[in-house]
Amino acid sequence: MNIVVCVKRVPDSSARIKVGADNRTIDPAGVEYVLNPYDEFAVEEALKIKEKAGAGEVTILALGGPESAETIRKGLAMGADKGIHLKEGTTGRDFIATAQAIAAELKGRPLDLLLFGNKAIDDDGTQVAAMVATLLGLPFVGVITKLELNGRTATAHRPVEGGVEVVEVALPASFSAQKGLNEPRFASLKGIMAAKKKPLEEKPAAAGEPRMELVKLDNPPARPAPRIVGTGKDAVPALMKLLREEAKVI
Amino acid sequence: MPGPVLVFVEQRDGKFKRASYEALSEGRRLATALGVPLHAVTVGAGIADAAKEFAHYGADAIKVADHAKLQTYANAAWARVIAKQGAGASAILITASALGKDLAGHVAGMLGTSVAQDCTELHVEGGRILAKRPVYAGKAYATVAVKAGPLLATLRPNVFKAAAPDASRSVEVENLPIDAQDADFRAVVKEILASASKKIELTEAKVIVSGGRGMKGPENWGLITDLAAAFGGAHGASRAVVDAGWRPHEEQVGQTGKTVSPTLYVACGISGAIQHLAGMSSSKFIVAINKDPDAPIFKIANYGIVGDVFEILPVLTAEVKKLRE
Numbered sequence: 001m002n003i004v005v006c007v008k009r010v011p012d013s014s015a016r017i018k019v020g021a022d023n024r025t026i027d028p029a030g031v032e033y034v035l036n037p038y039d040e041f042a043v044e045e046a047l048k049i050k051e052k053a054g055a056g057e058v059t060i061l062a063l064g065g066p067e068s069a070e071t072i073r074k075g076l077a078m079g080a081d082k083g084i085h086l087k088e089g090t091t092g093r094d095f096i097a098t099a100q101a102i103a104a105e106l107k108g109r110p111l112d113l114l115l116f117g118n119k120a121i122d123d124d125g126t127q128v129a130a131m132v133a134t135l136l137g138l139p140f141v142g143v144i145t146k147l148e149l150n151g152r153t154a155t156a157h158r159p160v161e162g163g164v165e166v167v168e169v170a171l172p173a174s175f176s177a178q179k180g181l182n183e184p185r186f187a188s189l190k191g192i193m194a195a196k197k198k199p200l201e202e203k204p205a206a207a208g209e210p211r212m213e214l215v216k217l218d219n220p221p222a223r224p225a226p227r228i229v230g231t232g233k234d235a236v237p238a239l240m241k242l243l244r245e246e247a248k249v250i
Numbered sequence: 251m252p253g254p255v256l257v258f259v260e261q262r263d264g265k266f267k268r269a270s271y272e273a274l275s276e277g278r279r280l281a282t283a284l285g286v287p288l289h290a291v292t293v294g295a296g297i298a299d300a301a302k303e304f305a306h307y308g309a310d311a312i313k314v315a316d317h318a319k320l321q322t323y324a325n326a327a328w329a330r331v332i333a334k335q336g337a338g339a340s341a342i343l344i345t346a347s348a349l350g351k352d353l354a355g356h357v358a359g360m361l362g363t364s365v366a367q368d369c370t371e372l373h374v375e376g377g378r379i380l381a382k383r384p385v386y387a388g389k390a391y392a393t394v395a396v397k398a399g400p401l402l403a404t405l406r407p408n409v410f411k412a413a414a415p416d417a418s419r420s421v422e423v424e425n426l427p428i429d430a431q432d433a434d435f436r437a438v439v440k441e442i443l444a445s446a447s448k449k450i451e452l453t454e455a456k457v458i459v460s461g462g463r464g465m466k467g468p469e470n471w472g473l474i475t476d477l478a479a480a481f482g483g484a485h486g487a488s489r490a491v492v493d494a495g496w497r498p499h500e501e502q503v504g505q506t507g508k509t510v511s512p513t514l515y516v517a518c519g520i521s522g523a524i525q526h527l528a529g530m531s532s533s534k535f536i537v538a539i540n541k542d543p544d545a546p547i548f549k550i551a552n553y554g555i556v557g558d559v560f561e562i563l564p565v566l567t568a569e570v571k572k573l574r575e
């Protein structure tokens with residue numbers, strides 16, 4: 001069982017994001033970077049599948065600058081076997097160019113399962129997974145909360161409006177992980193030490209053809225000044241009046 | 251000659267989504283600004299007749315891929331229809347529903363372009379379409395454009411205004427041949443485990459009432475669902491609540507849950523952690539009920555009440571019910 005998990009390095013979810021002076025990038029001051037939380041679910045699922053099968057190999061793949069090596073090591077520390085770092089030369093790569101470089105790397109590799117996060121919490125792109133699957137001609141099931149393998153058949157749960165779809169697909173196949181799929185393990189000290197010696201292959205990312213251009217980045221529109229209407233249930237009539245007359249939502 | 255604006259109209263069980271009318275209306279506005287026609291396309295089974303009404307929202311052409319095999323969502327097969335119709339378009343607009351976002355990723359892969367997901371604003375400037383969308387879960391907003399080919403965008407529900415339908419307009423419905431290949435149906439939906447209740451989708455609700463750890467336990471959720479029902483809205487939860495197993499994952503609002511922008515968001519017993527705010531701070535009006543006057547949620551609430559949710563919610567629900575009856 002060959003499993004590849006694509007991961008991205010993103011600002012921690014608790015980071016305060018401020019737009020930089022160039023109006024194109026974020027101010028890096030005080031921002032900590034982590035393995036994208038959705039990708040953690042994907043790594044965990046890969047490890048669980050390998051453990052259950054008692055055989056196989058889990059490869060962590062990331063495209064990004066030099067710091068992405070750290071992100072890959074996090075996956076290795078959780079228990080993955082090896083890493084591939086597609087090193088980014090220039091910036092300005094859009095989603096499709098990212099997907100093209102990942103697909104170029106994976107094309108022709110033996111692969112049974114390809115796992116992604118549902119979205120990267122920096123650009124909130126929610127597309128690279130479906131794109132890579134399309135480019136590789138792999139069937140894809142997005143936003144899954146359960147994955148079961150039975151020989152060469154995978155059954156996934158995919159929450160949709162008003163229910164959960166139970167989707168069946170033959171391997172090789174690709175999936176994107178949603179919260180609820182599992183509880184990602186913490187890397188143990190032993191895991192962290194072991195990760196340092198695991199193979200991490202580094203190579204330049206293939207060029208892609210960016211189509212989307214960032215015109216500018218803005219801070220979110222300011223919210224109106226907050227107001228405390230009152231205390232306890234006695235404040236309810238005043239709130240109702242505001243909802244009716246000012247907000248006009250009732 | 252620039253191509254048409256193409257809008258994908260989403261249906262479920264043969265019913266078209268309200269948010270799709272918002273997308274059609276926005277598509278009409280863009281098409282007029284660009285001086286190009288508006289095309290509407292939909293995919294499903296037994297829907298061709300109903301699709302006639304897209305003309306009421308300004309469609310100049312209506313295209314329908316109507317086939318038993320397309321009855322339920324099959325990502326690659328549905329995407330192939332849209333990719334083919336949209337290849338020469340100026341813009342392809344899709345609703346930013348769960349289905350729409352998934353679909354857009356596949357269309358993009360087929361057309362070799364990127365998606366501007368979850369847009370909150372579109373406008374034409376110097377003949378070019380600019381799309382504004384939240385990034386970092388709304389902690390910043392990116393304005394993007396494409397260098398070539400169609401701008402593929404998904405539109406956040408509830409943000410764009412649906413125009414009043416004009417029943418006097420009519421257009422012939424064109425039936426599309428089905429180009430899907432067998433490989434497009436490799437992922438097969440075996441069954442759908444239905445939720446007990448038919449809920450309003452969080453991302454499309456106009457009013458959302460959410461509960462946090464301050465609700466003390468799942469047994470108290472009636473207070474949240476009653477208020478949500480009184481408003482005719484949906485209900486959500488903080489991650490603390492979801493992680494504790496009080497509520498299902500699909501109700502989580504925030505950076506690693508759903509990003510929502512209803513007209514009214516009522517946060518009950520939610521502290522307002524940055525990850526929660528990321529998912530709901532673009533709501534038009536925010537009401538916070540929390541017993542801690544220093545809770546961060548009050549910093550972004552239009553209206554705050556300091557106090558006990560158990561005392562306040564029943565009174566508020568009764569008042570809302572009285573007004574809406």
Ligand SMILES: Cc1cc2nc3c(=O)[nH]c(=O)nc-3n(C[C@H](O)[C@H](O)[C@H](O)COP(=O)(O)OP(=O)(O)OC[C@H]3O[C@@H](n4cnc5c(N)ncnc54)[C@H](O)[C@@H]3O)c2cc1C
Pocket residue numbers: 013037461462463464465487488489490491502503504505506507508518519520521522523524525526529539540541542545557558559560
């Ligand atoms: C990677 C990551 C991702 C995350 N993603 C999300 C996300 O998507 N969504 C999310 O919500 N969180 C997310 N979080 C968690 C977030 O940091 C907070 O822990 C969480 O939002 C807290 O939930 P809460 O407000 O319900 O609970 P608490 O912070 O415990 O707040 C409970 C509040 O209830 C109030 N209260 C208590 N009793 C009463 C009462 N009787 N009446 C009125 N008020 C009362 C208290 O004053 C308090 O303010 C994430 C965290 C991480 C690390």
Ligand SMILES: Nc1ncnc2c1ncn2[C@@H]1O[C@H](COP(=O)(O)O)[C@@H](O)[C@H]1O
Pocket residue numbers: 006007008036038039061062063064095098115116117118119120121123124125126127128129
């Ligand atoms: N630069 C990258 N390197 C590796 N994987 C990525 C990269 N960008 C996105 N992905 C994968 O694609 C998923 C969806 O990302 P996105 O479409 O950008 O929201 C992520 O959760 C990752 O699994």
